[in-house]
Amino acid sequence: MPPETLYVTTHIHTDGPIPGPHSLLTLASAAHAASGALTSTFTANLRELPGATLHPAALTNWRTRAEDWLTTRRAAKPPALVAAAYARWVSQLPGPAVFVSDPDEPDHHFCFWYLHRFAGQWPFARSTTTADAAAPGRFAAETLCALSGCRALVPAG
Template identity: 70%
Template sequence: MPPDTLYVTSHIHVDGPIPGPHSLLTLASAAHNADGALLTTFTANLRELPGATLHPIALQSWRGRAEDWLTTRRAARPPAIAMTAYARWIAQLPGQPVFVADPEAQDYLFLYWYLQRFTGQWSFARTSTDPDVRDRLPYTPVCTLSGCRAPLAQTS
């Protein structure tokens, strides 16, 4: 792997299974160098999309985690502003950013849709689903929600 390759892992919270009818609520990403060392992080809470609804299954889940829901709503920014800031963060990384995707998670689906919708581009040089890449990146917690699953990599 080229030394200028950077790996970006992400963790999100949403209010439904697909973007558009449902919203991205929180985003946390961490950039790692090729050796897995943490370089920098990005976090944001996003406002709900106009006209989007809370999916019944997500509603049931959030009802049992009221404090977590409130945490996702604190200082929430409009999606266009948050995603523009995210794209700028990616562009300022010192290397070729590779999005590390977990095929079983919604992170790629939501982030691809949101970046395309609000910035008109997918900001990453490429995407990797290679489990060897995911496995060697350190776990660094970013998600402070009590109901968080263990993400690929997170930072505080």
């Protein structure tokens, strides 16, 4: 019997709309079995990219969330170390991993760019969107977020 497919939901924070000129600040992923059972999680804060800048719209947003900004900077690690650890985490999951993303959010763009740029690979078997009904637990990665602005968005219970 082939291993069960796992669905990896991801929640990120950035300092701008696109990777490269702007940085990925936090990465949180949750791997779920088709039944919705949580299999594994990954979280990390990343250092800003050298030469990247804070986008003016992001600056306006982060100014209203100073404590959340500081949370994203705690124990931040170099992007290459985080990308390598994340690719290793995905590769070590007990089945093929499907990256689940919200088409209205930049999660896929940032993860794809960072993984290729710093880990040299995209470790997922395929990608799908949250609109795919076969993606259980698709918003679970948000529950891993330590930022107070995100905790307010996660339904209780």
